[in-house]
Amino acid sequence: MRTLVIGDIHGGLRALHQILERAQVSSKDKLIFLGDYVDGWSQSPQVLDFLIELNTKNNCVFIRGNHDELLLHWLKDNKDNLLWYNHGGEATVIAYEEVSHENKQRHIEFLQSLQDYYLDEQQRLFIHAGFTNMNGINFEYFPKLFYWDRTLWETALALNQNLNPGDLSYPKRLTLYHEIYIGHTPVTRIGKTVPVNKACVWNIDTGAAFKGPLTIMDIDTKEFWQSEPLHQLYFDEKGRN
Template sequence: MARYVIGDVHGCAKALRSMIQELAPTADDELIFLGDYIDRGPDSRDVIDQLIELQSACKVIPLRGNHEWMLQSVVSRGLDDAMWLRSGGKATVTSYGGSTGKIPKDHLAFFEALLPSYETDQEIFVHAMYDPSCDVESQSDELTYWTHLPASLPAPHHSGKRVFVGHTPQPTGEVLRHTHLVCMDTYCFGGGFLSAMDLESETVLQVDRHGHIRRVPVERFAMLMKGCVQWFRSRNS
């Protein structure tokens, strides 16, 4: 069984399609998505179509991001749509034919079924951020959906589990990897990549918004970390 964690898609349907084709998941495989499937990119509707179809091919664990939270709040809870539209929602409305009233029922059901977080014996998956001292299911919505990673990264989670997040775009296009924390948002819609990490080997598959693929081997990650350590030591010597 293969297990992958996948970062923010943000309407980049070509990237997602190429990634799924490259991963070629089978019924025993598990794909964990960290949220923000919609907004900003060109084809949010197609992204949701792909994810719904993917659920019949393998085990899909889709988390809710703040952009799905905004859409649901507008469509189902009567929230004013101004903030959502300013935050990339216009692209989503356009992809659905110009009106939220045209969102298909199976798409609305998909949004309603999204999870706030997911936890295994070794890992925690949540869209945005975590409180190191708090169980993730008990933390605030502000942390779960909205808070970006600070420059001084949070401490390891009290459980000892490695935490995987999205939400905070990495402008270099590289996955942010530490022993206790991984950020998978590699800024696909802004010229970076959609990233998937194999949770066993830590090999990263990346696809740009046009669907072009590249792989990042573990060795490259080791080199990047070595460079960061050397830089840090030089600054503090």
């Protein structure tokens, strides 16, 4: 059995199909999704349908992303958010015009069931964005930071490579877990389109919301598989700006 981690999908069902096929995923594999299943490309409702069905066949862990939370507020409370609309939400709103009330309720239930994080027995943490409390996830005062924080990744990126975890100035947050797997902040911001490892942090968001591919990675071997860049799979759409 493999444990595979999947980066931010952002409505790109075609890319999701590609990576599952390229990684030759079977029902024996455990799948950990890092969140942001929606917003950006046109198939957000279909992505949720697919994940709900996939969960009946595979051992799946679904982490909550900030875009998933924004969609939940819109579906459940009719809460509009102009910033969300301009950052991928528009495509989702349009896509939901064709979704039945019954199916919307299924999606609400799925979105409400998402986990803030997952910590395995080997002290490997899976979380959409990060956390800010220097004592770890169990001490975080503001749970929304689990799917909004960017400082964990920024800290790992800026870390002096000559420091080691025993140094007094080494960030304590980066010593608490064996490995931390995140999405949220695409590595395309630093000119990459493959998973990036800094300190103990692995960033699996390879820019599928924009012009990057979607990625799935074996957390034990670090082998990974990618889709085609999503703007090529959805060549007639603009995606996120």
